[in-house]
Amino acid sequence: MPDEYLPPNKILFLQNLPTDVQQEQLLALFGQYPGLAEVRMIPTKKDIAFVEFVDEATSTVAKDALHNYKLDGENKIKITFARK
Secondary structure, X not given: OXXXXXXXXXXXXXXXXXXXXXXXXHXXXXXXXXXXXXXXXXXXXXXXXXXXXXXXXXXXXXXXXHOOOEOOOOOEOEEEEOOO
């Protein structure tokens, strides 16, 4: 099943991040939306991260608002629901 069609859940999977992105930047960006629980960076893969919210409803709002957001003014962030 392609990532775009994964069922909603409270964890978002971010791809195409700038390789120099900092956890604080993602906390500030996703912290604009209620219910942010955690941002998990992947040390060995700098261009991906997981963002967890308290529930599916809050993760969906953030996903819809920030999918294709240009964090560095250039690369669009791809946001999908994480695989369970």
